Amino acid sequence: MPLRRLPHLLAVLAVVAGVFVPFARPASARAVLAAPQFMEQTPLSIPLDRVGGTSVWRIGIVNPGPATSAEVRVAGAVGQTLTVRGAARLRLAAGGTAWVDLVPGPRPRAGTGQLLLISPAGIDRRQVSVTLPFLRRHLGWVVAGGVAAVAALVCGALYWGRRRARRRAREEILDDRPAPSTDEFTHTDEPTENDRLNRSEYASGLAHLAASATPPLVIGVFGEWGTGKTSMLRQIRKLIDGYEHCAHVWFDPWRHQYDANPVLPLLHTIVTGLGLERTEGLRQKLGVISEVLGSLVLTSALKISVADVRKSFEVYDEQNFRVRSEHARLDGHLRTLIARALEARQKSRLIVFIDDLDRCHADQIVALLETLKLHFNRDNCVFFLGVAKAPLDAAVKQRYQDQPVGDYLDKIVQFPFEMPRLSDEAFRSYVDELLKENLRQAGDLLKLGLRPNPRTVKRFINVLILQDKVAQDRGLEHYDVAILAAVLLIRDGDPEFYGRLAHDPTLLGRIVEDLDTAAEDQPLAWSPLALKLVQGFPGGRERIPGNVSPYIDLVRSSPVVQQSDTVAEESQAADASGVAALGLSAPRVDFAPLKERVQRYVSTAAGAEEDLLDPLVRFSRDGERVTVTPEELLAREGTGLYVFGEPGSGKSVLAVRLTRRLLARTDVVPVFLRMAAFQTEQPDLELRLTHAIRREYQMSLVEIYPLVQSRSLVYVLDELHELDSAAQAARLLEDVARYGALTGVRFVVTDRGGTSRESVSARLGLETMEVLGVAEEDGRRRLERLLADRHVPVERLGALPSALLTSPGFLSVLAARPGWIDDLPGTRVDFLPWYADRATAGLEVAAVERERVVRALRELAVHGEEEDSTGFSSEDAGVREIFRDCGIVGMQVPEALRAMVDAGVLYAAGPHAFQFAHPLLRDHLAR
Incomplete structure (x- = not known):
């Protein structure tokens, strides 16, 4: 082949490789x-x-x-x-x-x-x-309306004749219209010189200190976001006007944070703030200072290597002399400028207010602090610094990592003043002052749910005003602004609970039911914020509707207030210093909280370990039937185990037992997850696992995600078939297999089974195992031992269906509550109907008629039969509706479920998860 054709051949090969090589990669690599x-x-x-x-x-x-x-x-x-x-x-x-x-x-x-x-x-x-x-967002509509009106008038002038009468009629109509309200949004975020928070004594004291103390003096006014630092400084500035010997200026450093040196913009502010910008001598002095600053920056930027210094000590001495002389020159010019400026105004003291320093970048914060110390440490200058502590500390730590922040600030700030906390009385008065008449009934809730922060209160009330107006325009039936306020507070104060409320808008009604039916001093496992709002609801909690979905729809798209604005998020506000830290950081990995919650979750599920029999399994469709222990399963090689079987065969019982064994180990942490908690909409498997753990174990994303990223978790995913569709289940199984093959993370997935998903698991390397229950002879021997312990002849039991004898779940229920043996009649019985009748006859719940509990049990059985499921969650809205229809509400629901468990009809598979003891029992109760 001629060499000149070689580039063309290489280009063709590159194109072919680009087309086919991606498809030659393993599927798992493409996916993960x-x-x-x-x-x-x-x-x-x-x-x-x-x-x-x-x-x-x-x-x-x-x-x-x-x-x-x-x-x-x-x-x-x-x-x-x-x-x-x-x-x-x-x-x-x-x-x-x-x-x-x-x-x-x-x-x-x-x-x-x-x-x-x-x-x-x-x-x-x-x-x-x-x-x-809101106001500025809608200002464009007002302007557009004005432009349209002008255009209409111009067109009217062109149609002078007949159009003139119509134009006049239109003007008369417009004149008769009521003027729009001007107080729709009066709670601006602008600082004020009027004291509305009973802080005048502090402002007066600080003003007197600045006017009478011996300079140099820097007064730090410290406070978190929204506490009123700027308003306090403005009130002090207003009081300074009463001291004839004092001049004052206001400096916003964040407007000049991109200047090379903060000295010059500060001096310009002093000159213009005193109204002396046209004074020729001061203008010239500013020009000289600008020249000196430029020379100083240039001189300081010169780089001299160690080799240069060794060659010529004269060069080194010369450069250092230039820097020192420029500093001395600058200091003299600054002294002259400030003295002349004060003399021109016939004042003897300059007070400079520096506000919002924390809005600057970290290097600018430190530069300005050092400017105050180096160049403005004078006997005629007093400075006020309005700043939040967290970003100030972070800036100093970034610049001087080895020096304690407190020591550094002590050298700069001679008088630190922390903004006083808003008293309870002042907070309540402030809320009442901001609320108009139509919102007053929500005032008590705001006092319960908001932090006592002035800006927080104003921002939240502005959102409430907007949402109230939208609700009025929509004409919501039975509208109550207090309900709206409660939903807004929950959304901004407890996002986790708000997510549950958006999914199930009956939760507030359930809290009401629980409070009405709970025993005295009985703790309720609800969101503290939601519980507080329901308990303190104005006019009584009976005003809260059973379903707040109209308010959820209203709030869903409303402006979001900063989460730290609410009481329930004070812990987040306390972490502000961590958020302000510069650079990248990852939360600390701590497995203990998750492990403890998993331990509690599975502690009561599946029954006592000594009452459980090892299951009979088959590791492939063609394999032999063998009995295995959980320890033998955990010892098998591979990254995953796909477990399937018929309802009642014991898949979930086996999954719980595996989780218990893993909890005893120190090298891994197991996580038991039901499919009801699994989020399938996240694009990445790790994110889906993170959100599922958050939902099931009520932990935050910040706590969970590092645990998922550590890849030290073992995931036990129970009842894969309960996902919304077979396609979703198949996709999740593929993701699990590929992720496990790539990362080495182990999964145990239980499923009802299906040829398609079994083939997927086998193709992707998951070990497939079918659970066949327990051996029938083992189940029969277990029952015979139970009867022998109670001295009851086995003949009285009668014939049992083999499906019951091979069900480890049903056998564990019989073993855990053997009182049924004492109730066996003297003659042989048809066991399943007799057991169901005995169980329903023993359903006793305090303050609830037995017929209601029996009816609820049968309705649950019908529901399970229709859904083709033996399990359900007590948190499911449909399940709660079944109980409510049967007249069982609030704390009566867990009592009724506990009675069903005690009767041997259900067993607890988790904190809110319940299973029928056997599908045959469920079907019998559903008839």
Whole structure:
């Protein structure tokens, strides 16, 4: 072949490789070696009035594939509104987690855009929008309406004749219309000089201190977001006007945070704040200082190596002399400028208010603090610093990692002042003052559910005003603003419970039922915030409807208040310093809380271990039937076990026993998950597992995800067939098998079985095992021993269906409650009908008629027969409705379920999970 044709041949081979090589990769690699992606895919929506100060939005990133690098960017119209703090370039470990912080950018404005996660493996996107506050968002409609009116008038002028009368009629109608209300949204977030929080004594004292204490003096006004620091500083500034010898200026450093040196913008602010910007001498002095600052920065930037110093000590001495002389020169110019400025205003003391320092980047915060110490430490200057402590501490730690933050700040701030906590009385008065008449009935709930933070209260009430107006416009039937307030408080204060409430809008009604039926001092396992709101509901909790779905629909799309605004999220607010920390961090991995919850979950499931028989299994369709112990199953090689069998064969009992054995080991932590808790909408298996654990064990994502990422968990997934469709079940099984093959994580999956899923498990390397129950002779011997222990002849038992004798679940129920043996009649009985009649006859619940409990049991059996399932959750809305229809409510429901368990009809498979002792018993009760 001629050499000139070689490039063409290589190009053809490259194209062929590009087409066919991807399909030659193993399927598991294609499925699991995915690009890094955002942990949460839901759009991020931020009100514009939150884009400022110390606001931080933490974004989680997961890497389900091998180690790689990635970059986070903000694209679209919000590119200048939000920015990534620190290095946007990440290094992601294989299967690792990273966190980046979004912070306000240089030019806040409303708009939409995307967060981009760019890596060699691909790009992931997450929608982000910055929305205007309600009034500004609708201002465009007002302007558009005005433009339309002007256009109409112009058109009217062109049709002078006949149109003139119509125009006049229209104007008269417009004149007769009532003026729109101007107090719809009066609770602006702007600071005020009026004292509405009973803090005038503090403002007066600080003003007197600034005017009379001996300078130099820096007064730090510290307080968290929204506590009223700026309003306090403005009130102090107003009082300073009463001291004739004091001049004052206001400096917003975050407006100048991109300047090379904070000295010059601060001096410009002093000169313009005193109204002296046109004074020729001061203008010239500013020009000289600008020149000196430029020279100082240039001189300090010169780089001299150690070799240069060794060659010429003169060069080293010369450069250091230049730096020292420039500092001395600058100091003299600054002294002259400030003295001349005060002299021009006939004042002797300058008081500078520096607000929102915490909104600056970390390096600018430290630079300004050092500027105060180096250049403004003078006998005629007093400074007020309004700042939040957490970002200030984080900035100092970043710059001086080895120096204690407290020691550093003590050198800068001579008088620290912590903003006083809003008293209970002041908080209640503040809420009442902000609420208009139509919202007053929600006031008590706000006092229960909000933190005593002025900005928090205003922001929440503004959202409530908006949602109340929308509810009025929709004409909701039996509308109650207190219910709306409660749902909003729950949404913003306890997102986990709100998720449950959105899925089951009857939960508030169930809390009411539980409170009405609970014994005195009986603890209730509900969200503390929801429980507090229901207990303190104005007018009595009987006003709460059984279903709040109209309010859920109303609230679903409303503006979201910062979660730390609510009482239930105070723990999050306490972690603000951690959120403010710079760089990437991963939460600490602690398995103990999850292991403890799993232990509680399976402690009562499946019965006592000594009463259980080892199951009879077959490891393939053609294999022999063998009896195995849980220890033998755990000792088998492989990354996964697919367990299937008929209802009542003991799959779930075996899954619980395997979980118990794994809990005794120290190298792994088992997680037992029912399919009812499994989230299938997440695109990544690790995220689906994370959300399933969160839902089943009531833990936070921050706690759970590191555990999932550690890949030290063993997952026991029970009843795969309970997913919504066979296709979902098959896809999940494929994901499990591929993920296990790639990572070595072990899975145990139980299923009712089906040829398609059995073939999937075999094809993907999961070991397949069919549970056949227990050997019939073993089951019969177990019953004979039970009867012999009670001195009852076995002949009285009569003939039992083999399905009952081979069911480990049913046998464990009989062994756990052997009182049925004493009730056997003297003659042989048809066991199943007799056992069902005896069980229903013994259903006794305090304060509930037995007929109601029996009816509920039969309705549950019918429900299970229709759903082709032997299990159910007591938290399921349909199950609760069955009990409610039978007149069993609140705390009577767990009592009724406990009676059914005691009667031997059900057994507890988890905290809220119940199984019929056997499908045959369920079917008999359903007749």
